[in-house]
Amino acid sequence: MGLNARDRMNACWFFPLACIALAALPAKAATDEEPDCKRYRIAGLPCPAKPGGARPATRPLLPPRAVEPAPAAGRSLAAPAPGVPSPPPSPLFPLAAPTAPTAPATPGLPALPAGSALLPMAIAPLAAPGPPVQTREPGQVVVYWAAVDEADAALERLARERRVLPITRSRLEALGGVLAVFQLESAAQAADFRAQLLRDFPGLAADFNTRYRPLQQNQARPRIYLPQKIDQVSTGVEPASQGTTRVGMVDGPVAAIAALAGARISRKSFLAAGETAAPVGHGTSVAALIAGQDAGVAGFRAMAPGASLHSAEIMRSVGADDCSNSAALVRALDWLLAENVQLINLSLGGPGDAVMEKAFARLAEFPVALVAAAGNGGPAAPPAYPAAYPGVIAVTATDASDNVYAAANRGAYITLAAPGVDLWVPDGAFGHYVSGTSFSAAVVSAAGALLLGRNPLLKPRSLARQLCRGARDLGAPGPDPVFGCGLIQVGASLRDERL
Known part of the structure; x- marks a missing residue:
């Protein structure tokens, strides 16, 4: 049954897609030379240009998609049967691989061209943040009383009035006083408890149990440049001349490697029951830089191989984190004082707290030199502790070209610089090679042990002055917040007899 023009127009309201096919059926004869535009207008489509005429401004009517017969068995859709011309590509379902879409225009930004590989930043996936670094023991508060009777009275009052008992209570035989750790159920409860302690006991050293970590960053670019950079080769000091120096170190466990086979090492662990000791790499590297020697391995020899090492091992592994805390650090310092060490190396750092501040104020009263890593937080980082406490020799790291370590802290508390980038250490x-202010601190501790071996009566402040006077100035003239006094020169410091 045929359709007149009016019937076709009505059909287009209900079947829009069919109108393209209907539009191709002539209502009356029309020649190819002069198309009938009426039938296109009825379908709501623009009239095509006359053959050979100018291209219309609007998009011309596209030919209807031919219906392809089902392929015969064994014939691919991509290849038409012999003798059959390929149908024109459909405007709705292109057979060719699509090009990258053009990004929509954004106000204030230029539109991206078709095919561009660029995508708006807003739809780029964000990298998942890593786990936050814990700076405190969860829910713990550490308290330090300088007097035992004061501690006994306070602990008795806390037990009676607040029903609170510490999980650990340590009497510090050498440092003096009592250290206690309290465990609360949450960080909020710990904050409330600390605030209450400070209200009830004005002037009390009470703070969160802060974590401290080894300050290192491993790299793998082999260089051996340390002896020449610090003038170690011209010292001419034999190990026997400084064999009585007692050096303490607070770090992780130390492995029994060949380079330390001849060293005298006393060890004590300060880990609690159930805690897992940190890997041996950091502590062993620090010990080797202070007192190791192994002529069979690249001729390695530290500056103080005859020193007596006292290793207070406080670092433990908490998941992927190697760390310790204020309570363990204070107990370790107390033990080292009881061992009568002359110098303590502290290749670790953290944000500091009131208990640590009080402990290091007490340490300043003892005849022991303190050497600490300046920190690996970068130029804008806040001071690292214990390096930033008064009386501590804070050491930054330099490389083989005397450039400061890119990750090293800056600040007025920096005392000295020493090589600490790509240092070769035995294992x-x-x-292997290590980088970080941990290892530059170990170099300065070894230099300090060498000077103390020559002059055991050298006081901590005199030792720091002697190291500074012998240092080679780097950076801005005079002491500065990047290099401190400059790069240590062991030979020059040994020749300086002033106190």
């Missing part, structure tokens, strides 16, 4: 195999 249980052949050896």
Whole structure:
């Protein structure tokens, strides 16, 4: 049954897609030379240009999509049967691989061209943040009383009035006083408890149990430049001349490697029951830089191989984190004082707290030199503790070109610089390279042990002055917040007899 023009127009309201096919059926004869535009207008489509004429401004009517017969068995859709011309590509379902879409225009930004590989930043996926670094023991508050009777009275009052008992209570035989750790159920309860302590006991050293970590960053670019950079080769000091120096170190466990086989090492662990000791790499590297020697492995020899090492091992592994805390650090310092060490190396750092501040104020009253890593937080980082406490020799790191370590802290508390980038250290195999202010601190501790071996009566402040006077100035003239006094020169410091 045929359709007149009016019937076709009505059909277009209900079947829009069919109108394209209907539009191709002539209502009356029309020649190819002069198309009938009426039938296109009825379908709501623009009239095509006359053959050979100018291209219309609007998009011309596209030919209807031919219906392809089902392919015969064994014939691919991509290849038409012999003798059959390929149908024109459909405007709705292109057979060719699509090009990258053009991004929509954004106000204030230029539109991206078709095919561009660029995407708006707003739809770029964000990298998942890593786990936050814990700076405190969860829910713990550490308290330090300088007097035992004061501690006994306070602990008795806390037990009676607040029903609170510490999980650990340590009497510090050498440092003096009592250290206690309280465990609360949450960070909020710990904050409330600390605030209450400070209200009830004005002037009390009470703070969160802060974590401290080894300050290192491993790299793998082999260089051996340390002896020449610090003038170690011209010292001419034999190990026997400084064999009585007692050096303490607070770090992780120390492995029994060949380079430390001749060293005298006393060890004590300060880990609680159930805690897992940190890997041996950091502590072993620090010990080797202070007192190791192994002529069979690249001729390695530290500056104080005859020193007596006292290793207070406080670092433990908490998941992927190697850290310790204020309570363990204070107990370790107390033990080292009881061992009568002359110098303590502290290749660790953290944000500091009131208990640590009080403990290091007490340490300043003892004849022991303190050397600490300046920190690996970068130029804008806040001061790292214990390096920033008064009386501590804070050491930054430099590389083989005397440039400061890119990740090193800056600040007025920096005392000295020493090589600490790509230092070769022996281990249980052949050896490896390490970077960080942890290792530059160990170099200065070894230099300090060498000077103390020559002059055991050298006081801590005199030792720091002697190291500074012998240092080679770097950076801005005079002491500065990047290099401190400059790069240590062991030979020059040994030749300086002034106190």
